[in-house]
Amino acid sequence: xxxxxLAKDLYRVTREIEELKKRIPQEEGQEREELTLQLRKLQAxxxxxxxILEGHKSPPPYRSPR
Numbered sequence: 147x148x149x150x151x152l153a154k155d156l157y158r159v160t161r162e163i164e165e166l167k168k169r170i171p172q173e174e175g176q177e178r179e180e181l182t183l184q185l186r187k188l189q190a191x192x193x194x195x196x197x198i199l200e201g202h203k204s205p206p207p208y209r210s211p212r
Contacts, residue, residue: 149202156195163188
């Protein structure tokens with residue numbers, strides 16, 4: 147997967163997290179619990195994408211061993 151696609155997915159997930167955070171206080175009962183679970187899953191996905199994106203970045207040339 148390319149860095150560009152990873153970045154797009156990360157941006158999409160981040161926006162969804164922000165929307166859920168706004169929606170959760172407005173809901174009650176079962177719906178709130180479902181949204182909270184969905185929020186946790188999205189946060190885990192965001193963290194996973196960040197780690198993958200960091201792994202794709204190559205170190206600067208001045209730091210590579212000679």
